Amino acid sequence: MGRRTILLDEDEVPKSWYNVLPDLPKKLPPPIDPATREPVPPSKLEALFPKEVVKQEVSSDRWVPIPEELREVYLMWRPTPLIRARRLEERLKTPARIYYKYEGVSPTGSHKPNTAVAQAYYAMREGVERLTTETGAGQWGSALAFSCDVFGLRSTIYMVKVSYHQKPYRRVLMELWGAEVIPSPSERTKFGREVLERDPDSPGSLGIAISEAIEDALTHDDAKYALGSVLNFVLTHQTVVGLEAKKQLELVDEYPDYVVGCVGGGSNFGGLFLPFYHDVAAGRASGVRFVAAESTACPSLTKGIYLYDYGDTAKLTPLLAMYTLGHDFIPAPIHAGGLRYHGAAPILSLLVSEGVVESVAYDQVSVFEAARLFARTEGIVPAPESAHAVKAVVDIALRARERGEEVTILFNLSGHGLLDLKAYEEFLSGKLKPYHYPREEVERNIGKLMAELKELGVPPPSQLTG
Numbered sequence: 001m002g003r004r005t006i007l008l009d010e011d012e013v014p015k016s017w018y019n020v021l022p023d024l025p026k027k028l029p030p031p032i033d034p035a036t037r038e039p040v041p042p043s044k045l046e047a048l049f050p051k052e053v054v055k056q057e058v059s060s061d062r063w064v065p066i067p068e069e070l071r072e073v074y075l076m077w078r079p080t081p082l083i084r085a086r087r088l089e090e091r092l093k094t095p096a097r098i099y100y101k102y103e104g105v106s107p108t109g110s111h112k113p114n115t116a117v118a119q120a121y122y123a124m125r126e127g128v129e130r131l132t133t134e135t136g137a138g139q140w141g142s143a144l145a146f147s148c149d150v151f152g153l154r155s156t157i158y159m160v161k162v163s164y165h166q167k168p169y170r171r172v173l174m175e176l177w178g179a180e181v182i183p184s185p186s187e188r189t190k191f192g193r194e195v196l197e198r199d200p201d202s203p204g205s206l207g208i209a210i211s212e213a214i215e216d217a218l219t220h221d222d223a224k225y226a227l228g229s230v231l232n233f234v235l236t237h238q239t240v241v242g243l244e245a246k247k248q249l250e251l252v253d254e255y256p257d258y259v260v261g262c263v264g265g266g267s268n269f270g271g272l273f274l275p276f277y278h279d280v281a282a283g284r285a286s287g288v289r290f291v292a293a294e295s296t297a298c299p300s301l302t303k304g305i306y307l308y309d310y311g312d313t314a315k316l317t318p319l320l321a322m323y324t325l326g327h328d329f330i331p332a333p334i335h336a337g338g339l340r341y342h343g344a345a346p347i348l349s350l351l352v353s354e355g356v357v358e359s360v361a362y363d364q365v366s367v368f369e370a371a372r373l374f375a376r377t378e379g380i381v382p383a384p385e386s387a388h389a390v391k392a393v394v395d396i397a398l399r400a401r402e403r404g405e406e407v408t409i410l411f412n413l414s415g416h417g418l419l420d421l422k423a424y425e426e427f428l429s430g431k432l433k434p435y436h437y438p439r440e441e442v443e444r445n446i447g448k449l450m451a452e453l454k455e456l457g458v459p460p461p462s463q464l465t466g
């Protein structure tokens with residue numbers, strides 16, 4: 001019997017992140033300023049983000065050194081373990097070998113601190129005193145609160161109001177790490193006040209919270225904004241996950257046939273698969289299948305269209321080239337809050353449109369069934385988001401059983417679900433219902449977006465790739 005848990009020494013935590021931009025099959029279509037219809041110059045992004053991360057956003061350097069002071073902070077939870085899911089394999093009676101990279105060992109219980117500490121570090125170096133951000137259920141907010149605390153910054157976190165009241169535990173975590181947590185929409189910002197005037201009982205949404213956090217950063221000199229997914233630099237920071245996993249698989253003489261992750265904005269999946277994609281792009285590997293698992297309640301990759309769209313409801317962000325359901329998409333209240341984003345990372349979107357990455361969608365009941373199987377075999381309770389990857393892996397492993405194929409599957413268990421037990425309670429009591437976002441809704445939103453883009457004169461991304 002081979003090893004179950006594959007660990008690395010501290011000195012094997014990567015010293016550089018991998019930046020995929022120079023290795024993409026086509027040039028990434030640039031973010032577009034809707035006012036000028038021109039690509040957004042990096043200098044404009046500096047109003048919002050620390051200079052160094054803006055540099056990383058557009059960098060053509062394949063390797064980005066991780067500053068030693070930041071790497072020291074990574075050592076608080078990295079390297080994370082790679083675990084062979086033997087008991088799951090046995091239960092499924094599959095000849096497939098299943099490995100998972102477990103990011104739930106971070107202080108906040110998910111992969112999110114991999115980029116949060118980096119963004120807080122660069123902000124601190126550049127004299128920023130405070131970071132603002134939005135959060136839904138609180139995974140990203142708690143990661144940023146922790147990271148700001150590490151580097152002596154203050155944090156202001158706009159938390160979707162309904163979650164603020166219904167999901168208090170991650171709010172408590174954020175406050176424990178010194179954050180100011182504000183239920184959104186709030187009286188703090190002009191946009192929040194407008195929303196409240198129209199609808200004093202607004203439950204809030206991620207789109208509204210993003211707009212508030214951005215407005216706060218843009219209107220205060222001491223603050224910048226931090227983002228937990230979607231942008232290139234976030235995916236770059238997350239490649240520590242895949243770089244470690246590659247070394248760990250080498251130790252047991254394995255290379256994956258499948259690399260699987262769940263997708264909200266695309267950061268944990270990107271972080272895992274991009275270093276393997278690098279091998280493919282360099283001609284060192286072939287035949288690897290990259291599988292993105294999303295929710296049927298928010299099927300950006302499987303039902304959305306590759307277009308330019310805004311990142312938020314208030315249209316404060318530039319237009320990004322991405323698979324989108326339209327910025328007016330109103331998500332159903334499913335439990336995998338971190339997957340409720342209308343778009344997807346531009347890097348991931350390009351690779352999906354080029355056929356490099358395939359996508360699948362699952363409804364929440366089948367996802368929680370897979371999560372229960374995982375908890376009862378491997379012992380770990382997956383975050384509802386990560387459980388989408390578990391479901392995809394179970395399907396691949398069962399197909400391998402039918403075909404008698406000894407494939408190697410690697411997936412990202414991006415977080416644990418110990419603060420999501422309410423969702424598990426609903427699942428166990430049969431209250432959870434499957435939900436598929438209706439195709440007519442997608443068509444309506446996309447139709448509206450296409451009309452807006454036509455009026456603006458913004459072409460489809462396919463005309464802007466090199």
Ligand SMILES: Cc1ncc(COP(=O)(O)O)c(C=O)c1O
Pocket residue numbers: 110111139140228229230262263264265266267268269337338339383385386414415416
């Ligand atoms: C545990 C976990 N996994 C996955 C996601 C989805 O985000 P991304 O696609 O950026 O990894 C989230 C988002 O909050 C999350 O909390």
